[in-house]
Amino acid sequence: MDKKAGVWAFVEQFEGTAHPVSYELIGKAKELAADLGVETSAVVLGHNVSHLAQEVISYGADNVYLVDSEILKDYRNEPYYKTLSELVKEHSPQILLLGATIQGRDLAAAVATEMKSGLTADCTGLDIDPETKKLLQTRPAYGGNIMATIWCPKSEATQMATVRPRVMPIPEPDNKRKGKIITKECALKEEDINLKVIDFIPTKSTDDEADLAYADVIVTAGRGVANPKNLDKVKELAKLINAHLGGSRGAVDIGLMDHKDQVGQTGKTVRPKVYMTLGVSGAIQHLVGMQFSDYIISVNIDKNAPIFGLADLGIVADLNDIVLPLIEEIKKRKNKNA
Amino acid sequence: MQAVVCIKQVPDTTQVSVNPETGTIIRTGVPSVINPYDLFAIEAALQLKDKTDLEVTLLSMGPPQATKSLKEAISFGCDRAILLSDRFFGGSDTLATALIISEGIKKISKEIGPVDLVFCGKQTIDGDTAQVGPGLARRLDYLQLTYVSKINDFNPNSKEITVTRHLENGQQVVKGNVPAVLTILEESSFRIRRSPLSQMIKTAKYEPLIWSNEDLKIDKSVIGLKGSPTMVKKIFAPEPRKGGDVLDVSPKEAVKAIIERLEEREVI
Numbered sequence: 038m039d040k041k042a043g044v045w046a047f048v049e050q051f052e053g054t055a056h057p058v059s060y061e062l063i064g065k066a067k068e069l070a071a072d073l074g075v076e077t078s079a080v081v082l083g084h085n086v087s088h089l090a091q092e093v094i095s096y097g098a099d100n101v102y103l104v105d106s107e108i109l110k111d112y113r114n115e116p117y118y119k120t121l122s123e124l125v126k127e128h129s130p131q132i133l134l135l136g137a138t139i140q141g142r143d144l145a146a147a148v149a150t151e152m153k154s155g156l157t158a159d160c161t162g163l164d165i166d167p168e169t170k171k172l173l174q175t176r177p178a179y180g181g182n183i184m185a186t187i188w189c190p191k192s193e194a195t196q197m198a199t200v201r202p203r204v205m206p207i208p209e210p211d212n213k214r215k216g217k218i219i220t221k222e223c224a225l226k227e228e229d230i231n232l233k234v235i236d237f238i239p240t241k242s243t244d245d246e247a248d249l250a251y252a253d254v255i256v257t258a259g260r261g262v263a264n265p266k267n268l269d270k271v272k273e274l275a276k277l278i279n280a281h282l283g284g285s286r287g288a289v290d291i292g293l294m295d296h297k298d299q300v301g302q303t304g305k306t307v308r309p310k311v312y313m314t315l316g317v318s319g320a321i322q323h324l325v326g327m328q329f330s331d332y333i334i335s336v337n338i339d340k341n342a343p344i345f346g347l348a349d350l351g352i353v354a355d356l357n358d359i360v361l362p363l364i365e366e367i368k369k370r371k372n373k374n375a
Numbered sequence: 376m377q378a379v380v381c382i383k384q385v386p387d388t389t390q391v392s393v394n395p396e397t398g399t400i401i402r403t404g405v406p407s408v409i410n411p412y413d414l415f416a417i418e419a420a421l422q423l424k425d426k427t428d429l430e431v432t433l434l435s436m437g438p439p440q441a442t443k444s445l446k447e448a449i450s451f452g453c454d455r456a457i458l459l460s461d462r463f464f465g466g467s468d469t470l471a472t473a474l475i476i477s478e479g480i481k482k483i484s485k486e487i488g489p490v491d492l493v494f495c496g497k498q499t500i501d502g503d504t505a506q507v508g509p510g511l512a513r514r515l516d517y518l519q520l521t522y523v524s525k526i527n528d529f530n531p532n533s534k535e536i537t538v539t540r541h542l543e544n545g546q547q548v549v550k551g552n553v554p555a556v557l558t559i560l561e562e563s564s565f566r567i568r569r570s571p572l573s574q575m576i577k578t579a580k581y582e583p584l585i586w587s588n589e590d591l592k593i594d595k596s597v598i599g600l601k602g603s604p605t606m607v608k609k610i611f612a613p614e615p616r617k618g619g620d621v622l623d624v625s626p627k628e629a630v631k632a633i634i635e636r637l638e639e640r641e642v643i
Contacts, residue, residue, distance in 0.1 A: 155604030
């Protein structure tokens with residue numbers, strides 16, 4: 038077996054900066070490759086992105102397939118799927134992982150169709166079956182009420198999966214690590230591409246949207262926060278402890294929070310050091326988005342709320358009896374230390 | 376000019392669970408609904424129909440009962456509805472499903488008129504894969520436009536379409552030529568209209584067309600379970616994370632406990 042054709046991770050990048058999910062994928066790919074006794078490779082596509090090759094090697098890639106071309110400057114489905122499919126056809130990796138991001142899903146489904154590959158979306162667990170050496174892909178289904186393990190027992194095509202960001206840990210980079218960089222030319226011509234990018238409107242940098250998934254500390258407001266006045270206090274608390282503000286679906290449904298701040302199955306998956314919920318009851322669809330937090334503190338008035346089933350510290354109380362005294366106490370301590 | 380909107384009848388996923396003993400899905404008594412994301416796709420198509428001579432065909436794949444969703448959806452003002460239904464289609468994964476639906480669209484192109492626009496929801500609530508839309512684009516070799524939040528412009532004469540689509544860190548405005556497959560985001564501007572009364576009367580007795588594999592004539596080795604590389608190995612209830620202390624104490628003591636934990640973790 039060609040060891041180089043082992044496990045591949047697609048490196049998603051924007052203007053030369055890799056999306057952190059790319060490192061999560063390389064870490065996982067390396068584990069799977071070790072189980073199979075093969076090499077880990079990364080694919081970097083873009084324009085002026087050659088610096089990313091060494092970067093992904095430091096995170097664990099043995100080989101990097103690098104295609105640097107102006108045609109690949111902005112993400113567009115056609116040139117990306119064609120370039121990636123060509124690489125897959127040429128090298129037949131056993132496994133190809135992409136992030137379950139907007140771009141990753143857009144690209145993976147096109148490549149999978151082209152390659153007639155099995156593709157499993159939004160995986161939260163990946164393992165190698167010890168007997169058959171096939172990839173076992175576990176993901177939540179039916180809104181998180183069910184977990185399903187999917188595999189491709191009969192297919193010889195590359196096994197493909199998109200992986201939910203923030204579920205796999207980011208490996209420690211080693212800058213001295215050595216790997217092989219394989220540079221490829223892009224065979225496509227701009228005039229053959231049926232899509233032009235005419236504008237790009239970046240998400241405002243004051244916006245928490247891009248950062249919420251990768252925040253270290255998160256305070257999440259639930260339906261129990263109930264009104265904007267209470268929310269202001271929650272915001273003050275979040276600011277005081279340098280936390281990002283998240284919302285449950287309940288808080289979004291009553292118009293208190295925006296969908297972009299939603300944590301859960303249909304929102305963001307988060308993995309902070311500390312996750313504090315206020316007035317969140319803990320519907321399953323919320324729990325699947327925050328269960329990987331290192332430490333969970335939850336305040337809810339209902340002692341039977343499901344959130345207490347997984348919170349490391351649960352407080353049965355009206356959040357309005359807690360938030361203000363908590364703010365006062367933290368301020369007091371800050372002043373003392375100042 | 377022809378457009379197709381792909382819809383799926385799905386179980387209301389909030390009511391689905393696993394029998395922990397048998398490891399099977401409990402769906403008894405769970406109601407079926409039109410996949411909520413597909414309603415935005417219907418509205419996006421109808422908004423173009425309002426402005427042009429577009430004809431909108433609803434297309435679904437599923438068991439015969441799925442005609443219920445098509446009958447409901449046609450009342451919004453669509454022109455016709457077709458269900459792809461055959462026991463050989465059952466068990467199809469996203470790769471095989473996209474193939475079957477693409478063959479349905481090819482048949483519409485051949486018999487009703489060339490399909491320039493295919494609309495899908497961004498994903499379904501039961502599968503959550505977002506893979507069938509792109510799969511259709513590849514099978515049909517149409518332009519793939521996913522996560523569309525706005526149709527900025529469509530010129531039926533030049534066949535040029537300009538849309539705004541979401542990316543991870545912003546929005547991209549792109550322009551290309553139809554035929555295209557669009558997957559539509561759940562934007563308020565695409566919230567489904569009320570069915571006009573006249574349309575409801577007109578469609579009350581409407582029966583969707585049903586096409587089987589006799590009509591589509593797809594090689595049976597590439598559809599259904601046989602044509603699906605992915606298989607479910609097992610399903611199980613999610614393993615709950617174990618909780619810790621739950622304190623029912625005075626606010627003062629509660630605040631003290633929270634402060635302690637925040638300090639331990641160096642948040643404050």
